[in-house]
Amino acid sequence: AVVVATDARGLEITEQLERAGVEIAATADLRATKLARLAASGRHGRVTSVELDGRSIDCDLLVMSGGRQPAYSLLAQAGARVEYEPRQGIFVPTSLPAGVEVVGSATGDLDQTARHPASFDGARGKSFVCVCEDVTVKDVKRAVAEGFDSIELAKRYTTVTMGPCQGKLCHVAAIRLLARETETHESAIGTTTARPPWEPVELGLLAGRHYEATKRSPLHARHEQAGARVMWTGAWRRPYAYGDPAAEVRAVHEHLGVIDVSTLGKIVVEGTDAAVFLERLYPNRFADLRVGRIRYGVLTSDGGRIMDDGTVARLGDGLFYVTTTSTGSEAVCEWFEWWNAVWGHDVEIVNVTGALAAINVAGPQARAALARLTDADVSNEQLKYLDAKEIRVAGVPCLALRIGFVGELGYELHCAASVAEHVWDAFVAAGALPFGLEPQRVLRLEKAHVIVGQDTDSESNLLSAGMPWIVKHEKEDFVGKWAAKHVAERGVRERLVGFTLPSTVLPVEGAQIVRDGRIAGRVTSARVSERVGRTIGLAWVEPDRASEGTTIDIRVDGTLHQASVTLAPFHDPEGTLLRS
Structure with a gap:
C-alpha cells in the first residue's frame, strides 16, 4: 500500500494497515513533502502502481487523506459565524451564539497545514469533486461558465454537497475549485447555508414516529419467560437460543427438543383444480400425491431461479396445505394468486400464517412424548415419515406432519394460534428442552438441508443446487420449465x-x-x-x-x-x- 496524508492522524492508518498484515510500500507526509504530481495506474479496476513526482511504486492499494474539516454545520444552524482559516485550509467557527459552547476538533484546533488544492491534469478519466452525486470537475467548470459562480447556485445546478454525506466529504473541495475557477479567495466564496437535517432523514420519519414492522409468534411470551436471546429474522423476532446452543443440539440428538416454527408460511389451496394448479407451479409432481401424504417442493421463477421452498401436504382430493419459508409467505401467496389470475383455475388460495401456530417436536423420545399427549395411534406404521394426519394433542386439534428439518425423528404440529401455548407447555412439562435458531442451524446443516436465501441467491437453480431429482422434465409444463431445460443442456456453472x-x-x-x-x-x-x-x-x-x-x-x-x-x-x- 501507498499512504498519502496531510496530518498525523491521517498517517496513523499506516500502523493499522501493518497490524493487519499489509506491506507499506511508501508513505508521503504532505506537511514535509511537496508533491507536484500524484498519479495512480491500474488495470481491470485495480491499482497496480502509484507515481509520486516521477517515482513509480508498485502497489495494489492507495490510501489518501486530505486533512480534516471541523463538523461545524450544527453550530452554523445555531447561529455561529464560520470563516475560512487559510493557514489550515479549512472553515472554522469564529463566533458563537449565547449559550453555545464548542470543544474538541470542532473548534478547528487541528494539527494540519493548508495544502494547495489539487488540479486534474486532463489525462484520460474523470476527476470527481462529489463522489455521492458523481459531480466532476468538468461539471463545476460548466456551472461557472454558465453563470452559476456562487457556491449556493453551483450546488443547485450540479447537486454537489446534496448527496448522502451532505457535504462532509466534498464541501471544502467544491469551494476550493470554485475559488480557483473564479480567481478569488475561499473566504469570498463562503459556505453553503447549513440547514437541518444534519444527517439524511427518511420522509416517513418526518410524517410521524418511526415504527419498525415486527412480527411475533403466538409463543413469543413463552420464549421471553424462558430467557431466550431473541434475534431478528426478516420481520420476525425469534429465539436465537435459550442458553447453551450446544446443549440444545445435544438434547435433540439424545432426548427431546421443541422449537417454535410458527413463522413458517402456511397457505391453503383448495378447489377442483388444486392439483393441476400446483402441478403447473412446481417443477415436481403433486397430482399423484396421495391424500395424507407430504412432498417437499421448491418454487422457481420463469427464469428457473429458486424462489422459495417448503412442504405440500394433501389433506383431501382438492385440498392442499402448503408451507413456505418464514420470510416467503406473502411473496408466495402473491405468486400463487398472480398465476391463478392468468390461468383461471378453480382454486381458492388463503394465507393462514397468522391464524395458525406450529411446533416442531424432535428427538429419539419424540414419539413417546407425543403418544402420552394424544389418543391417536402415532406408531411408525400408522404415522409414517411424510404422513399428514389430523389428531388431538393435549386436547387441541392439530395437523401432525411427520417431517424433520433437524434430522431426527420429529413431528410438526400445526394448531390454532390461540391455543399454541397450551400445546407448548404440555411438551415442556413432558421433558422437551426448547431450542432456538442457532441449534436448528447446526442440526439442519448436519443433514445438509438448504436454507433458501442463505445457501441460494437470485441466480441459483435446482440443478446447480444439487436437486435435479425435483425437476420432472417430462411434465407438459411448469413455471421455469424452459429455463430448467436450458440449464440441463448447457450444464451448470x-x-x-x-x-x-x-x-x-x-x-x-x-x-x-x-x-x-x-x-x-x-x-x-x-x-x-x-x-x-x-x-x-x-x-x-x-x-x-x-x-x-x-x-x-x-x-x-x-x-x-x-x-x-x-x-x-x-x-x-x-x-x-x-x-x-
Whole structure:
C-alpha cells in the first residue's frame, strides 16, 4: 500500500494497515513533502502502481487523506459565524451564539497545514469533486461558465454537497475549485447555508414516529419467560437460543427438543383444480400425491431461479396445505394468486400464517412424548415419515406432519394460534428442552438441508443446487420449465456442495474459496458439529470440484485451509433416524 496524508492522524492508518498484515510500500507526509504530481495506474479496476513526482511504486492499494474539516454545520444552524482559516485550509467557527459552547476538533484546533488544492491534469478519466452525486470537475467548470459562480447556485445546478454525506466529504473541495475557477479567495466564496437535517432523514420519519414492522409468534411470551436471546429474522423476532446452543443440539440428538416454527408460511389451496394448479407451479409432481401424504417442493421463477421452498401436504382430493419459508409467505401467496389470475383455475388460495401456530417436536423420545399427549395411534406404521394426519394433542386439534428439518425423528404440529401455548407447555412439562435458531442451524446443516436465501441467491437453480431429482422434465409444463431445460443442456456453472474442515477452523459465511490464486467459490453456511466432530458447511464451487473427497481451499482469517468436499448429509446420510 501507498499512504498519502496531510496530518498525523491521517498517517496513523499506516500502523493499522501493518497490524493487519499489509506491506507499506511508501508513505508521503504532505506537511514535509511537496508533491507536484500524484498519479495512480491500474488495470481491470485495480491499482497496480502509484507515481509520486516521477517515482513509480508498485502497489495494489492507495490510501489518501486530505486533512480534516471541523463538523461545524450544527453550530452554523445555531447561529455561529464560520470563516475560512487559510493557514489550515479549512472553515472554522469564529463566533458563537449565547449559550453555545464548542470543544474538541470542532473548534478547528487541528494539527494540519493548508495544502494547495489539487488540479486534474486532463489525462484520460474523470476527476470527481462529489463522489455521492458523481459531480466532476468538468461539471463545476460548466456551472461557472454558465453563470452559476456562487457556491449556493453551483450546488443547485450540479447537486454537489446534496448527496448522502451532505457535504462532509466534498464541501471544502467544491469551494476550493470554485475559488480557483473564479480567481478569488475561499473566504469570498463562503459556505453553503447549513440547514437541518444534519444527517439524511427518511420522509416517513418526518410524517410521524418511526415504527419498525415486527412480527411475533403466538409463543413469543413463552420464549421471553424462558430467557431466550431473541434475534431478528426478516420481520420476525425469534429465539436465537435459550442458553447453551450446544446443549440444545445435544438434547435433540439424545432426548427431546421443541422449537417454535410458527413463522413458517402456511397457505391453503383448495378447489377442483388444486392439483393441476400446483402441478403447473412446481417443477415436481403433486397430482399423484396421495391424500395424507407430504412432498417437499421448491418454487422457481420463469427464469428457473429458486424462489422459495417448503412442504405440500394433501389433506383431501382438492385440498392442499402448503408451507413456505418464514420470510416467503406473502411473496408466495402473491405468486400463487398472480398465476391463478392468468390461468383461471378453480382454486381458492388463503394465507393462514397468522391464524395458525406450529411446533416442531424432535428427538429419539419424540414419539413417546407425543403418544402420552394424544389418543391417536402415532406408531411408525400408522404415522409414517411424510404422513399428514389430523389428531388431538393435549386436547387441541392439530395437523401432525411427520417431517424433520433437524434430522431426527420429529413431528410438526400445526394448531390454532390461540391455543399454541397450551400445546407448548404440555411438551415442556413432558421433558422437551426448547431450542432456538442457532441449534436448528447446526442440526439442519448436519443433514445438509438448504436454507433458501442463505445457501441460494437470485441466480441459483435446482440443478446447480444439487436437486435435479425435483425437476420432472417430462411434465407438459411448469413455471421455469424452459429455463430448467436450458440449464440441463448447457450444464451448470457452479455447484452447491458440502465440505468438512477440522473443528478448530470455522470460516465465516461468505468466505472465499480460492483456486490458483483466484476466487473460485464462496461459503454459504458453516458450523462446528459435535456430532460429526468437524466443522461442516455448504459452499458453491466450480463444477469440476464438485466430487466426493475433492480438496478445496477456503480462506479463513487470511490463511488458506484445505477442506474436503462431501455430497451426502454429514449425519445419518441414509435417513434412518427420520424414518425410525
